[in-house]
Amino acid sequence: MKEFGFSITKDRQIDYDQNDHRLLNFVLENEPSFIVCISCGGCTATCSAGNLIDFNIRKLNILIRRGETEDLEREINKCMLCGKCMLVCPRGINTRNVILKIKEAIQKFR
Amino acid sequence: MTKKVVIIGGGIAGMEAASTLSRMNIDVLLIEKKQQLGGHVGEWDHLFPNFRNAREITRSLLYDLQDKHIKICTSTEITGISKKSGKFEVRTTQQQTFKADSILLSTGFDLFDARKKEEYGYGIYENVITSVDLEQKLKESNVLTMASGVIPKRIAMIHCVGSRDEKSGYFHCSKVCCITAVKQAIEVKQKLPHAEIFCFYMDLRMYGKKFEELYREAQEKWGIQFVRGRLSEAAENMDGSLQIKSEDTLSGRPLKMNVDLMVLMIGMVPSESTTFLGKMLGIHFSEDGFINHDDIHLENNLTNVPGIFTAGTVTSPMTITDTIADARSAALKIATYIS
Numbered sequence: 001m002k003e004f005g006f007s008i009t010k011d012r013q014i015d016y017d018q019n020d021h022r023l024l025n026f027v028l029e030n031e032p033s034f035i036v037c038i039s040c041g042g043c044t045a046t047c048s049a050g051n052l053i054d055f056n057i058r059k060l061n062i063l064i065r066r067g068e069t070e071d072l073e074r075e076i077n078k079c080m081l082c083g084k085c086m087l088v089c090p091r092g093i094n095t096r097n098v099i100l101k102i103k104e105a106i107q108k109f110r
Numbered sequence: 111m112t113k114k115v116v117i118i119g120g121g122i123a124g125m126e127a128a129s130t131l132s133r134m135n136i137d138v139l140l141i142e143k144k145q146q147l148g149g150h151v152g153e154w155d156h157l158f159p160n161f162r163n164a165r166e167i168t169r170s171l172l173y174d175l176q177d178k179h180i181k182i183c184t185s186t187e188i189t190g191i192s193k194k195s196g197k198f199e200v201r202t203t204q205q206q207t208f209k210a211d212s213i214l215l216s217t218g219f220d221l222f223d224a225r226k227k228e229e230y231g232y233g234i235y236e237n238v239i240t241s242v243d244l245e246q247k248l249k250e251s252n253v254l255t256m257a258s259g260v261i262p263k264r265i266a267m268i269h270c271v272g273s274r275d276e277k278s279g280y281f282h283c284s285k286v287c288c289i290t291a292v293k294q295a296i297e298v299k300q301k302l303p304h305a306e307i308f309c310f311y312m313d314l315r316m317y318g319k320k321f322e323e324l325y326r327e328a329q330e331k332w333g334i335q336f337v338r339g340r341l342s343e344a345a346e347n348m349d350g351s352l353q354i355k356s357e358d359t360l361s362g363r364p365l366k367m368n369v370d371l372m373v374l375m376i377g378m379v380p381s382e383s384t385t386f387l388g389k390m391l392g393i394h395f396s397e398d399g400f401i402n403h404d405d406i407h408l409e410n411n412l413t414n415v416p417g418i419f420t421a422g423t424v425t426s427p428m429t430i431t432d433t434i435a436d437a438r439s440a441a442l443k444i445a446t447y448i449s
Contacts, residue, residue, distance in 0.1 A: 016367035039360045062361045
């Protein structure tokens, strides 16, 4: 039978209450500087990977804050750990370590 | 003969202008419609950006009003003002008539009526309160609860309610609500360390001295979370909690969450008294409804009517710092004018 109805299209809405916030909490505990992000996008502007392929670290930060971690593993592996984002961050976030902690958390909570 | 100035409005702008004028040996009559001086600041609890007790401000301003040049009329409203050969005649509800060489309008602002923003449910849902309600609660009690008496686990602070919103009739930015939200979020977190607090904002306007520092402290020390997006609506759940919707504009996705308590950061709107007196005096208003200045940079205490000056939030929303500076500047302009 051909599928039809509302279930074929995935809901794009972030359902905050249903989401898992363990990954965020792990990153915040292990790299506390992550909390002061103001989403300026400096990291994304300078990002070596993001300048070549579809990769937006600023947006990933926000999605992690909302507990949206479904595509995270595939996305975060695009980072080449060059650390340029760390140099431009106006709030002094250790973004490189944030990424390492995200990778660690993905293994931990998979 | 000593010159005389009538100041209409006994909030912090009127009080500061009165004491500044008196120190220049100018006679002042300060008229206030309420029983007490102090205006909105007189009803506030703690101030941004340093959590200073608001009563310190009003107490200090009141102290400076004890001067032989100053006369104060409270519980008095203006019924009419006329101008004859350069002099003003002010009539009040107490059937008095005063002569003045100059008039200072310091009739302040009114608070936006949050019920006009019906989709947020103020006055309909019991767990929707305003920033002013929250300040009263913080002033009166050590605990903050939902209407049912239950301790809230998640609280949302909604920025720009009645500000930057033409649909509610006001397109201007109220300037103080962003930093007030940050201040109140910290105070709520101090009372309820286990609560999650979210600020829903369009832009965070942290322009003032020590504002950015307080914003950072809110993130770093208190874990306040910020979501960029304007709330579209709130709906009440069976248990009185609220489901709210907004776009999370930084991820480009719609977002929903349930909160136990919602605080609406209501804006400053032109006060009825200012509009009433301004119309009576033939004063020009700008598009936002506040009193207009022809020269916004160099003459920001002057109105289009010679002899009538402005101080404080009659011309635009202002912080206390800016209001005090504006009141002092108005006093200086008046002193120059009447001499």
